[in-house]
Amino acid sequence: MNVDRKKLWLIYIMLAVATSTWGSAFIAGKIAVESFEPATVAFFRFFGAAMLLFPLMWYKERNIPKPTKKDWFLFAMLGLTGIALYNIFFFLASKHAPVIKSSLFIAANPVLIIILSVLFLKEKITKNQVIGLILALVGASIIVTNGDLGIFVAMAFEPIDLILLGAVICWALYSVIGRVVLQKYSSIVSTTYAVGFGTLFLLPFAVRETSLTDIASSSMNTWLAIGHMSVFVTVVSFIMYYYGIQQVGAAKASIFINFMPISAVVMASLFLGEAFTLPHLIGAVFVLFGITLSNYKKSVKNQNLKPKKKLV
Known part of the structure; x- marks a missing residue:
């Protein structure tokens, strides 16, 4: 395996770890909204993140390009879509929607991201990616329904579904706009400014x-x-x-979002005592196979991946 392929697999591992970690937000969010309203939870989350990110950015990034008015607008859009609105929607769903329904909506994120990536970023989508995405979505559906796909039929439309749809749209926009911003800025700079703007947008709600x-009566667990x-x-x-x-x-990276339901189920089993069943295992196999298939062609044939920036 040459250096480029090793770097590619490192990127895939990073994406898998990142999206798996997001699965824990379902559990943490359920705990936090017991003490605070959704927007307040989101504000405290990102205020704490901003306190860490800005010093990290100033320490790591020595030659940050001077943002233009267009750059500031894009940073603000990242903060509005992926930080403020998405998290308000997400924590509202954590409080008022079943975890199954929330998980299914989030698992649909890659579909919209791929569509937007093709339309606006002109990213090329391969047959393997499409088949892999379908398999991963099937696996995610099996996991969150515990193998009872008839739940789809039983689910009726509820007002909270509009909130969940809003969350999916916001995250897709965040991913696609982020791809544009990342052509000029590193992942640390892009994330830091997005979190900074998002925190400001959340402050009035909090x-x-x-x-x-x-605040004084909130629990340590919160x-x-x-x-x-x-x-x-x-x-x-x-x-x-x-x-x-x-x-x-954005299209290829988004497929890894299907790791979220796997990690959510595993963590629920470990920390909440929920059972890890055979359908969960079958669904996980579908997800893993789908993600592997969607990335197989790239990892074998593309030997000339040239990263634009150093790994942070």
Whole structure:
């Protein structure tokens, strides 16, 4: 295996770790919304992340290009779509929607990202990617329904579905706009400015719905959950995800989102005592095979992957 292929597999591993870590947000979010409203949880999560990201960016990035007005607009759009709105929608769903329905909507993210990537970024999609995406979606569906696909038929439309649809659209826009920003800026810089703007957008909601009494009466578990989301789900995972987008494209990177339901089920089994069943295992195999297939052609034939920036 040459150096380029090793680098490619390292990127795939990073994407798998990043998206698997996001699965823990389902559990942490459930804990946090017991003490705070969704927008407040999102604000504290990203305020904590911003406190870590800005010093990290200033330390690691010595020659950051001076942002233009267009760059600031794109950073603001990243903060609005992927940080503020997406997380308000996500935590609203955590509070009011069944985990199964939330997981299914999130698992559909790669489909919309691929469509937008083809339309606006002119990324090329291979047959292997399409087949792999379908297999991964089937696997994700098996996991979150525990093998009872008849749940799809039983699910009725609810107002919360519009919130979940909004979350999917926002994350797809965040991924596609991020691909544009990453042509000029590193993953650390892009993530830091996005989180900074998103935190500012969330501040008015947090001030409006939260009092000092709410903060004082919140539990230690709530702050541990928010701290976990700040450090691991945001700082570490967002940087890795954006680095993956920068190197392999938004369409290919998005397929790894299907690792989320696997990690969510495993963590629910470990920390909440929920059973890990045979359908979960079968679904995981589908997801892993689908992701492997979607990346197989690239990892074998593309020997000339040239990263644009150094690994952070």
